Amino acid sequence: MIIMARRPPELIYSVDEKPSNVPLFLLGLQHVFIISISLIFPVVIVKTIGGSDADAMFMVSMGMLAAGLTTILQSYGKHGIGSGYLCPSLCGPSYLSSAVMAAQTGGLHLLYGMIFLSGIAESLLSRVITKLRVLFPAEVTGVVVTFVGIAVLPIAFPRFIGYNAETGFINTTDLFIAIVTLAIMISLNLYTKGKIKLYCVLIGMIFGYLLSAMLGILNYSHIERILDAPVLGFPDLSHFGLAFNITLLIPFLIAMICSTLKSIGDITTCQRANDLDWRRPDMKNLSDGILTDGLADVISGLLGTFSQSTSSSNIGLSIGTGATSRYIGYSIGIVLIILSCFPKLAMLFVIMPSPVMGAALLYTVCFMVMAGLQIIMSRMMDIRKTFVVGLSFLVGLSAMTPVFYSNVPEIIRPIFASTLSLATITVILLNLIMRVGIKSSKVLEINPKENNTQKIFDFMKIQGGIWGARPEIITRAMSAINEAVEAVSFTNPDINRMDVKVTFDELNLDADISYKGSPFEVQTSRPSEKLIEEDENAIADLASYMLNRYADKVSSQKKGDLSHIFIHFDH
Amino acid sequence: MEIKTEKRDNAQIILVSGMLDASNYQKFEEDISLLIQGGPDKIVFNLSNLEYMSSAGVRAFLKTNRTIKSKEGVMVFCCLKPFIKEVFEIAGLDVGFKIFADVESAVQFLDA
Numbered sequence: 001m002i003i004m005a006r007r008p009p010e011l012i013y014s015v016d017e018k019p020s021n022v023p024l025f026l027l028g029l030q031h032v033f034i035i036s037i038s039l040i041f042p043v044v045i046v047k048t049i050g051g052s053d054a055d056a057m058f059m060v061s062m063g064m065l066a067a068g069l070t071t072i073l074q075s076y077g078k079h080g081i082g083s084g085y086l087c088p089s090l091c092g093p094s095y096l097s098s099a100v101m102a103a104q105t106g107g108l109h110l111l112y113g114m115i116f117l118s119g120i121a122e123s124l125l126s127r128v129i130t131k132l133r134v135l136f137p138a139e140v141t142g143v144v145v146t147f148v149g150i151a152v153l154p155i156a157f158p159r160f161i162g163y164n165a166e167t168g169f170i171n172t173t174d175l176f177i178a179i180v181t182l183a184i185m186i187s188l189n190l191y192t193k194g195k196i197k198l199y200c201v202l203i204g205m206i207f208g209y210l211l212s213a214m215l216g217i218l219n220y221s222h223i224e225r226i227l228d229a230p231v232l233g234f235p236d237l238s239h240f241g242l243a244f245n246i247t248l249l250i251p252f253l254i255a256m257i258c259s260t261l262k263s264i265g266d267i268t269t270c271q272r273a274n275d276l277d278w279r280r281p282d283m284k285n286l287s288d289g290i291l292t293d294g295l296a297d298v299i300s301g302l303l304g305t306f307s308q309s310t311s312s313s314n315i316g317l318s319i320g321t322g323a324t325s326r327y328i329g330y331s332i333g334i335v336l337i338i339l340s341c342f343p344k345l346a347m348l349f350v351i352m353p354s355p356v357m358g359a360a361l362l363y364t365v366c367f368m369v370m371a372g373l374q375i376i377m378s379r380m381m382d383i384r385k386t387f388v389v390g391l392s393f394l395v396g397l398s399a400m401t402p403v404f405y406s407n408v409p410e411i412i413r414p415i416f417a418s419t420l421s422l423a424t425i426t427v428i429l430l431n432l433i434m435r436v437g438i439k440s441s442k443v444l445e446i447n448p449k450e451n452n453t454q455k456i457f458d459f460m461k462i463q464g465g466i467w468g469a470r471p472e473i474i475t476r477a478m479s480a481i482n483e484a485v486e487a488v489s490f491t492n493p494d495i496n497r498m499d500v501k502v503t504f505d506e507l508n509l510d511a512d513i514s515y516k517g518s519p520f521e522v523q524t525s526r527p528s529e530k531l532i533e534e535d536e537n538a539i540a541d542l543a544s545y546m547l548n549r550y551a552d553k554v555s556s557q558k559k560g561d562l563s564h565i566f567i568h569f570d571h
Numbered sequence: 572m573e574i575k576t577e578k579r580d581n582a583q584i585i586l587v588s589g590m591l592d593a594s595n596y597q598k599f600e601e602d603i604s605l606l607i608q609g610g611p612d613k614i615v616f617n618l619s620n621l622e623y624m625s626s627a628g629v630r631a632f633l634k635t636n637r638t639i640k641s642k643e644g645v646m647v648f649c650c651l652k653p654f655i656k657e658v659f660e661i662a663g664l665d666v667g668f669k670i671f672a673d674v675e676s677a678v679q680f681l682d683a
Contacts, residue, residue: 451594453623475654479623486593486625526663533633539593542662543626549661 005275012198012322015085015274019325023195027323028331030202031088031314034364035336037357038090039063040155041099042306045111049103058239059108061340062305063091068336070296070308074289075329083289085270086318086329089296092309093151094259097417098251099306106243108304113242116301117249118256123294125260130283133506134435135428136264137468138379141281143392143427144258144420145265146372148312149365150396151420156365160358173215178355181208185363189320198321201360208356222351229343239304251414256297258421259309261428263293266310269371273319279470280506280571313360316367380474382465384434391430396423438466441503447496448489448515456482460502467504473569477502477509480550484513484520484565487543490536492517509569519563520556522548574602582613582681584674588620591628599631604638612644613681617674619650629662636668649677 007014042059070089077084102111162174185204212218267289272278296308318324396419405416415421444459446452457478464474498515523544531538548554553568572589639646649671659665671677
């Protein structure tokens with residue numbers, strides 16, 4: 001269930017709004033084109049093990065069916081099933097290297113079996129994910145989301161520039177088509193409004209197809225493949241089957257963790273995109289979304305296809321076009337399910353020209369990279385987080401030079417096989433290591449007779465950075481604590497010591513200000529201007545009132561000879 | 572906390588920089604009182620460089636306004652940073668005082 005959220009004004013269709021039928025279909029179709037790009041993964045795996053065209057077409061059809069079913073489930077968002085957001089599923093890149101390993105070791109049935117097991121593991125993990133919150137603060141989630149975009153580069157960029165791995169040369173025709181396609185998509189997004197902006201990716205891709213046909217990239221042989229494909233196709237039961245191998249458990253569990261973290265980042269991005277007041281991930285919603293992500297792999301294993309996962313590219317597309325309605329998810333699901341039974345229609349996506357694929361991927365990756373960076377920067381940074389984020393980026397990017405890790409033991413090679421998995425493992429480990437020595441509370445001693453504003457501000461800024469707190473909460477806390485100190489100094493001019501104890505966890509920031517003096521009076525109404533002008537002591541009442549406005553809760557208490565002011569902020 | 576002044580048309584622009592709190596609000600009141608003594612009766616407080624203001628600062632501005640009003644003068648504010656704007660709203664200063672986005676608009680208002 002989605003908690004009531006404030007609708008961002010830039011959205012054309014927000015999560016709960018249903019477009020009318022024609023835009024609903026076209027928006028869904030736009031997403032299906034992006035999803036279809038990932039169908040190259042099953043084709044890559046089948047070709048790697050020398051499988052048949054029938055094997056490839058089966059995995060592609062079942063991939064469409066699995067993506068369709070899980071996209072609908074993810075959009076559902078009720079009774080603990082799905083996040084309720086437009087969070088389409090596609091063949092997830094996190095599993096690519098372990099999938100190739102499984103297919104080479106024991107054939108496609110072993111791949112399906114290990115994906116099935118990973119799905120069960122992820123579903124179980126979803127039930128305890130809220131307790132593992134310490135493992136993925138904003139900087140961890142943000143790094144993972146950023147690298148989800150970066151990890152698409154090895155697939156997107158060669159296609160964009162027309163790179164031929166055998167010759168080492170760039171195909172300038174491909175590059176031209178890709179640049180024009182991307183330029184059309186970006187121009188339509190920047191300079192148009194309404195429906196044209198909504199369909200900018202689809203329109204760009206259509207132009208890309210046409211340009212490819214004009215320049216000979218798409219030719220009659222592609223049309224023949226469409227004509228030769230059967231109109232209707234139903235699953236060949238001989239392809240179904242599950243096998244298991246315990247030696248593949250570790251690589252698939254690592255892939256599952258990467259995929260789960262990526263999905264946490266994706267669903268977090270959806271939450272953020274649909275709520276102007278977003279402050280932190282909704283953990284219950286995340287848990288439901290991850291459960292469905294796990295069920296997606298269970299379904300994929302049973303149907304006999306590649307792992308399904310939330311699609312960062314499609315989420316980027318929905319943000320980029322301002323259409324985040326969950327009803328588009330239903331439209332996507334229905335189109336994909338239908339396409340899975342019509343090989344002729346599916347072939348239209350299978351023949352997508354490489355440069356068009358590259359352009360569409362680069363377009364959507366921009367939004368994923370920015371979403372990740374925004375999540376990282378939504379919290380205060382200190383030197384520890386600088387190292388956590390900085391080192392994770394550098395280590396993650398090192399996977400772009402695979403020769404560094406060519407002698408890594410087989411069992412952990414999947415970690416080093418992609419920028420995403422390497423960055424993910426690095427950021428999780430660094431976050432845990434760097435947490436050593438961080439205390440959840442700190443005390444500042446002050447002398448109320450001195451000028452303390454800068455001292456309080458510096459203390460809170462440092463602690464805010466250490467804790468990774470939200471900057472706007474730290475600003476309010478600094479101001480509230482200063483008002484409390486000033487108020488006490490007015491009402492107790494003789495005291496020369498106050499202790500400010502500040503405590504933080506992900507959900508709460510609390511200050512306990514203690515001193516030996518008369519109890520503090522919490523003011524809930526503002527003193528009149530006349531009173532403030534005429535009576536200097538009224539500053540204390542104004543300070544108390546302002547403190548009460550800055551904080552979410554204020555109370556005072558006398559314990560023995562110590563008076564306390566308790567200030568609470570919801571974080 | 573620092574104060575700089577500039578004359579523009581018939582108005583006195585007073586640029587307040589730094590922090591205005593319990594440690595310096597009395598000095599601020601004295602300095603402003605000297606500035607406006609027998610001087611201009613149209614004041615623009617430019618708060619573009621004011622980083623922080625506590626309740627003591629609110630009192631300083633209210634007391635200054637009382638002094639200016641006693642000479643039948645007018646005082647306005649301009650160029651508030653977001654945090655200072657929030658302080659004004661909490662303290663109710665946004666109701667009693669005119670606040671402008673820039674110095675030119677404030678001076679134009681005082682000339683009218």
